[in-house]
Amino acid sequence: MSIKPGDAVPEATLTVMGEKGPQPASTADLFKGKTVALFAVPGAFTPTCSAKHLPGFLEHADDLKAKGVDSIVCLSVNDAFVMNAWGKDQNVGGRLVMAADGSADFTKKLGLEMDASKFGMGTRSQRYSMLVKDGVVEKLNVEEPGAFAVSSAEHLLGQL
Numbered sequence: 001m002s003i004k005p006g007d008a009v010p011e012a013t014l015t016v017m018g019e020k021g022p023q024p025a026s027t028a029d030l031f032k033g034k035t036v037a038l039f040a041v042p043g044a045f046t047p048t049c050s051a052k053h054l055p056g057f058l059e060h061a062d063d064l065k066a067k068g069v070d071s072i073v074c075l076s077v078n079d080a081f082v083m084n085a086w087g088k089d090q091n092v093g094g095r096l097v098m099a100a101d102g103s104a105d106f107t108k109k110l111g112l113e114m115d116a117s118k119f120g121m122g123t124r125s126q127r128y129s130m131l132v133k134d135g136v137v138e139k140l141n142v143e144e145p146g147a148f149a150v151s152s153a154e155h156l157l158g159q160l
Contacts, residue, residue: 035069
């Protein structure tokens with residue numbers, strides 16, 4: 001069963017790149033007392049993720065923040081080194097938090113994993129966006145397989 005609006009975000013530890021290398025980032029630290037726009041992609045550097053999904057959140061970062069979003073988190077089942085390299089490639093700077101869920105622990109706790117083995121990618125995250133307020137899911141937009149519409153920054157912005 002997957003997470004739904006009204007549910008608390010599960011406890012998990014993600015990894016972000018810090019000044020001294022990979023650093024743990026608990027979901028409590030990322031979500032408690034904040035309004036967070038979280039979007040998840042099947043993989044860093046993959047076509048739709050790099051051409052549309054992440055760029056849309058970069059383009060609309062200021063708009064989201066003007067509507068009360070404190071932080072924007074990009075999540076993928078990749079390691080922190082890959083997420084850091086992807087962030088540099090996309091010129092993220094400090095506008096988004098590039099969070100790695102390397103073993104898909106958080107993604108599995110959300111119930112939003114998918115089997116991408118037929119593409120040689122193993123367990124990955126489904127494509128989605130969610131709005132989290134003080135650790136509780138307010139909006140959840142999960143894409144149908146192969147689609148890109150409801151998880152976009154534009155769609156989430158329209159829900160605020």
